[in-house]
Amino acid sequence: xxxxxxxxxAVIGLSIGSIYILMALGLTLMFGMMHIINFAxxxxxxxxxxxxxxxxxxxGVPYVAAFVLAMLLLGAGGYLVERSIYRPxxxxxxxxxxxxxxLTTLLQAAGYPVFGTLDKHVPPVxxxxxxxxxxTISVERLMIIPIAAVLVVSLYVFINKTRMGAAMRAIEQxxxxxxxxxxxxxVINGLAFAVGFALAAxxxxxxxxxxxxxxxxxxxxxxxxxxxxxxxxxxxxxxxILGGLILGLIDSIVATALGAxxxxxxxxxxxxxxxxxRPTGLFGHAP
Amino acid sequence: xxxxxxxxxxxxxxAALLVGxxxxxGGAADVIKFGVATPLSGPxxxxxxxxxxxxxxxxxxxxxxGGLEVGGKKYKLEVxxxxxxxxxxxxxxxxxxxxxxxxxxFISILGGTVVKAAEEAVNEAxxxxxxxxxxxxxxxxxxxxxFHSFPSPPETVIFWNWIKQHHPQIKxxxxxxxxxxxxxxxxxxxxxxxxxxxxxxxxxxxxERVVTDFNPMLLRVLAxxxxxxxxxxxxxxxxxxxxxxARVLGFKGRFIHIGQMDTSVVAGIAGKENVEGTWVHxxxxxxxxxxxxxxxxxxxxxxxxxxxxxxxxxxxxxAFVAAVKxxxxxxxxxxxxxxxxxxxxNLWGKAHFGGKDYYGIGNQxxxxxxxxxxxxxxxxxxxxxxxxxx
Numbered sequence: 306x307x308x309x310x311x312x313x314x315a316v317i318g319l320s321i322g323s324i325y326i327l328m329a330l331g332l333t334l335m336f337g338m339m340h341i342i343n344f345a346x347x348x349x350x351x352x353x354x355x356x357x358x359x360x361x362x363x364x365g366v367p368y369v370a371a372f373v374l375a376m377l378l379l380g381a382g383g384y385l386v387e388r389s390i391y392r393p394x395x396x397x398x399x400x401x402x403x404x405x406x407x408l409t410t411l412l413q414a415a416g417y418p419v420f421g422t423l424d425k426h427v428p429p430v431x432x433x434x435x436x437x438x439x440x441t442i443s444v445e446r447l448m449i450i451p452i453a454a455v456l457v458v459s460l461y462v463f464i465n466k467t468r469m470g471a472a473m474r475a476i477e478q479x480x481x482x483x484x485x486x487x488x489x490x491x492v493i494n495g496l497a498f499a500v501g502f503a504l505a506a507x508x509x510x511x512x513x514x515x516x517x518x519x520x521x522x523x524x525x526x527x528x529x530x531x532x533x534x535x536x537x538x539x540x541x542x543x544x545x546i547l548g549g550l551i552l553g554l555i556d557s558i559v560a561t562a563l564g565a566x567x568x569x570x571x572x573x574x575x576x577x578x579x580x581x582x583r584p585t586g587l588f589g590h591a592p
Numbered sequence: 593x594x595x596x597x598x599x600x601x602x603x604x605x606x607a608a609l610l611v612g613x614x615x616x617x618g619g620a621a622d623v624i625k626f627g628v629a630t631p632l633s634g635p636x637x638x639x640x641x642x643x644x645x646x647x648x649x650x651x652x653x654x655x656x657x658g659g660l661e662v663g664g665k666k667y668k669l670e671v672x673x674x675x676x677x678x679x680x681x682x683x684x685x686x687x688x689x690x691x692x693x694x695x696x697x698f699i700s701i702l703g704g705t706v707v708k709a710a711e712e713a714v715n716e717a718x719x720x721x722x723x724x725x726x727x728x729x730x731x732x733x734x735x736x737x738x739f740h741s742f743p744s745p746p747e748t749v750i751f752w753n754w755i756k757q758h759h760p761q762i763k764x765x766x767x768x769x770x771x772x773x774x775x776x777x778x779x780x781x782x783x784x785x786x787x788x789x790x791x792x793x794x795x796x797x798x799x800e801r802v803v804t805d806f807n808p809m810l811l812r813v814l815a816x817x818x819x820x821x822x823x824x825x826x827x828x829x830x831x832x833x834x835x836x837x838a839r840v841l842g843f844k845g846r847f848i849h850i851g852q853m854d855t856s857v858v859a860g861i862a863g864k865e866n867v868e869g870t871w872v873h874x875x876x877x878x879x880x881x882x883x884x885x886x887x888x889x890x891x892x893x894x895x896x897x898x899x900x901x902x903x904x905x906x907x908x909x910x911a912f913v914a915a916v917k918x919x920x921x922x923x924x925x926x927x928x929x930x931x932x933x934x935x936x937x938n939l940w941g942k943a944h945f946g947g948k949d950y951y952g953i954g955n956q957x958x959x960x961x962x963x964x965x966x967x968x969x970x971x972x973x974x975x976x977x978x979x980x981x982x
Contacts, residue, residue, distance in 0.1 A: 310815055317807045422637040424829035426861045434840055443840040516804040517829045517861050521634060525802045560808030565799060566771075568808070 313440040314561040315554065320446040322553020323453040324512065328530040329537070329545040330460060331504030337540025338477050338497045339391070341398055344405040346505045346530065347523025348412040349379050353509025354518050355416075358425050361513075368430045375510040376503040383502025387495040396494070416520025425518040445515055456507060457546060460500070464542070473497060477540065536576050538589020547587055551575075624660065624667045624922055626651070626912065627690035627699040629683060629706065630724075632675035635801060635827045636703065638854045642902035643702050643724060644673045645895050649902075650909035652894065660913065663920050669913075672696060678801070678827075680709045691717045697924045700741070700908040701725060704774030704825075711735065720924040720931075722908035726825055726851065728777035731951040737924060739931050739945055739955045741907040745781040745824065746950055747979035748850040748873045751963050752786050754975055755820075755848075755871070762846070765791045766818035768809065768834060769825050771798035778825040778851065794818050801827070806834045810841055820846045828853040832861025839866045846870060854901050855964070855971045864969035874904040876962050877971040884939050900971070903939050907957055910938045911945070931955075940976065950981045958982060 328350065335343045343349075356375035360366045366374075386408065394400040431444040464470040472493045475483035484490050508526070516522065533552055537544025552572055560568035579586070628647055630640035651669035659666035672694050674686035683706030690696045691713060698720045701707045704727035714721050715735060723730065724742040731740045755762060765786055769775035775798055783793050794816035797809050813821065821838065823831045831853055838847075839862070847867075852874035859867045877900050880888060884903055892898045912927075914936030919926040932954055935944045940960055947956035960978050964971035 307815075310811060314808060314811055317811070321805060321807070417633040422633040422641060424635060424638075424832075424857065424861070426832070429863075441840065441842050446840075517833060519635065519829070521802075522804070525804065556805075557808045557811075561811040564797070564812070565803070565809055 309439060310561060311558065312438050314557045316437050316440045316442055317446075318554035318557030319550070320442065320449055320553070321557055322550040323449045324508065324526070325529050325533055325553050326546050326549030327449075327453050327456065327504065327508035327511065328526045329533040329549055330457065330542065331501035331508075332530050333534045333537070333540055333542060333545040334460070334464075334504070335497055335501040336534065337542075338473055339396065339401075339494060340540075341391070341401050341405070342531075343501060343505075344402065344527075345386070345408045345412070346501070347527030348409045349382070349502050349505035350509035350512075350523040350526055351416065351518075351520060352382075352412065353379055353506030354427075354513035354522065355420055355425075355509075356506070357510045357513040358420075358427050358518055361430075362427045372507070372510045375506045379506035380499040380503035383498035383500070384495045386502070387498035391494065391498065392491060413520045413523075420518075420520060427513045427518065430514045449511055449515075452511060456504065457542075460504070460542065463500075469493065469496060532572060532576060534586075536579065536586055538586030541586070541588035541590075544586055544588035622659070622665065622667050623670050624698070624916070625670050625672055625694060625696045626909075627687075627694065627696035628671055628673040628702075629676050629686040629690060629699065629710070630673065630702040631678040632673070634677040634679075635829045636678035638828045638857050639724070639852070639901060639905070640675070640678075640702055642899040643700070643905045643908075644671065645891065645899065646902040646906035647671050647673075647700065647909040649891055649894050650906060650913065653890070654913065660916060662916060662922055667922065676703070676706055678703050678706065680705050683707075684709050684713070687713055691719055697922075698722075698912060698927070700912075704730070704777070705772045707738075708773050711738075714738065718924055720912075720928055722911055724905060724908065726774045726778050728773065728780070731947065731953065731956045733953045735955070736953065737928050739911065739928070739957070741911055741957050742852070742904060743873065743959075743961045743979065744956065745778045745785075745850060746947070746981070747956070747958070748961060749782055749785040750961075750977045750980050751848075751850055751871070751873060751975075752782075752789055752791070754963070754977065756789055756791075762819045763792060764794045764817060764819045765822060766795035766797075766813045766816060766820070767793065767822045767824065768795075768797045768799060768806075768813065769823070770801050770827075770830075772801070774825045782822060782824055782850065799826075799830070801830070803830070804833055806830075806837050807841070810834065810838050810843070814838065814841055814843055818843075818845060820848055822848050822850070823853075824849060825851045826853070828855075828857035829861060832858040835862035835866050835870070839863075849873065852901065852904065854899070855966050856900075856969075859966070859969050867966050867969065870966040871974075872964050872966070872971060873961060875900055875971050876903065876964050876973045879973060881940075887939055904962075907938050907943070910936055911943070911957065946982050947979070 332346050353375045361368050361371035390404045391401050431448045433444045434441050472488045533548035537548030555572050559571050628644050630643045632640045648671050655668050659668045676683035676686045687710040701723045704725040707723045707725040708727045721738045722741045769779045795813040846869045848871040850873045914934050915927045915930040918934045919930035943959035946954045946958045948954040960976040962976050965974045
């Protein structure tokens with residue numbers, strides 16, 4: 306592998322990693338607070354992409370407005386899911402998991418009659434290419450990095466610098482104690498669902514002009530997001546960031562050097578070895 | 593109580609009459625059920641939708657003329673289609689359902705991995721299969737009831753001779769193909785053929801059908817400086833992403849697909865300008881012969897939207913109808929015997945089943961295959977070629 310190829314694959318790895326981070330953020334947030342794995346994350350990612358397809362591509366609304374709308378719509382959907390699924394089962398982990406799995410199946414199955422059976426596409430929002438460290442990369446891929454960074458920083462500020470974020474952290478540490486201190490656990494849980502769903506929608510909305518759209522498009526990113534949050538530590542936002550970058554670089558550099566299958570294998574070997582020595586992942590902590 | 597008995601008998605008599613005239617019951621013996629197991633959703637739907645649509649059109653046209661005459665009796669043709677999403681487990685389930693529940697004796701399966709997985713079920717039930725699928729060993733003496741109805745890589749590789757003659761500057765070939773039965777076999781056949789022609793195969797890569805980011809794979813491939821990338825057996829959606837991403841990485845050469853893909857789907861994803869010059873087998877948008885133009889008008893009228901893939905995917909229905917007419921029987925064995933010898937018209941000319949020298953059995957469709965080049969986003973017919981074997 307030449308040095309030019311190494312640089313090229315590293316730059317591409319960073320862009321792939323940024324996509325992975327976006328997917329993993331919402332997932333890890335919801336796990337951290339409520340200890341549930343949101344199986345519907347991939348389906349919400351798909352819906353976010355289809356909002357862009359209709360609102361931006363078909364109806365001609367500016368991309369930024371369509372992007373914000375996707376986050377708001379699906380964020381509201383997340384709040385409704387908390388009200389209609391999570392709250393009625395009183396936060397029971399297993400019933401919620403099964404219900405979210407059912408929701409995923411429903412959304413994917415409904416996707417074909419609603420969106421059509423053929424793959425859809427969205428024209429590029431950011432066209433052209435740029436040379437980065439001697440590597441040609443599309444502007445639309447490059448733009449993922451700052452947009453992902455903005456979303457990560459916004460989430461960090463929200464969690465660490467706002468009263469609602471403080472309430473989320475309090476629930477994460479001790480739900481009963483937080484409730485005794487006057488935190489409205491139901492409202493904050495609903496907010497966590499809304500933020501988690503909005504982040505998945507943001508990832509889908511960003512990917513829509515880059516990849517093709519179909520009702521099953523969220524499955525592969527969801528699998529990657531699961532790997533990342535286990536690697537980074539369940540519930541850890543810094544872990545999701547580092548995990549996303551590590552996996553993106555493995556997927557790109559190893560796949561370029563040795564092929565896609567060794568890269569896939571290596572990512573799992575890496576996780577197994579890591580979990581042997583750090584069972585809670587890079588930044589996770591024991592419950 | 594006295595009135596109950598006559599009333600009961602009258603009711604039963606009326607019910608019997610109704611049952612007797614109900615469609616699909618009393619007439620069941622006069623219906624030939626034809627199963628279609630194909631992807632109607634998911635990435636391979638651009639193949640499955642015209643597969644079903646073409647079969648329905650041919651059968652509807654025959655039904656509108658009173659049906660298919662067999663042994664002095666008119667039969668209606670009925671398509672029973674299920675979506676298998678190009679997923680092996682669903683494919684096997686749909687084939688089993690067609691055979692066991694719907695009782696079909698004739699079937700057309702799309703997808704190499706699916707047809708191989710369902711091979712045993714099809715053979716055990718002695719169902720006549722007219723698949724559209726690439727898989728090693730599919731056309732084989734051990735599958736006497738399988739008549740492959742679309743040109744496979746052993747036939748379509750002939751286009752490389754045309755490339756060698758008309759574009760001698762192309763020397764280095766890279767191949768990217770799905771990581772399954774269909775991809776492995778297609779790659780094996782094409783590699784062997786092009787190497788014999790003197791091409792250098794500089795890269796061979798396999799991808800999972802769910803992959804959307806081809807950048808790492810393309811970096812490996814482009815590092816070998818290919819003149820052309822063969823994406824044989826890849827679905828249109830995947831090819832669109834490959835082309836889009838390869839162009840960003842600076843690849844200026846051509847793409848070729850000797851399987852079949854809808855280049856309008858590819859252009860939609862990759863951008864019209866990026867698909868320019870792509871060669872494809874089995875997908876032609878212009879110029880269309882008169883016979884195909886008529887087919888286009890009828891297909892559009894029936895389905896509301898034209899799909900050029902339907903031209904070549906009409907083969908199973910054309911072959912089946914011709915064989916039933918020749919056999920004058922609805923027995924799968926007799927129809928299979930007829931298929932071995934019948935010559936029939938498809939939309940590109942005369943077709944028959946042959947290829948015994950290559951496969952050991954003459955169950956591969958043979959006809960003058962169309963090859964196109966994408967110019968300004970439209971697939972232009974450049975040549976029709978006969979396979980290297982008859």
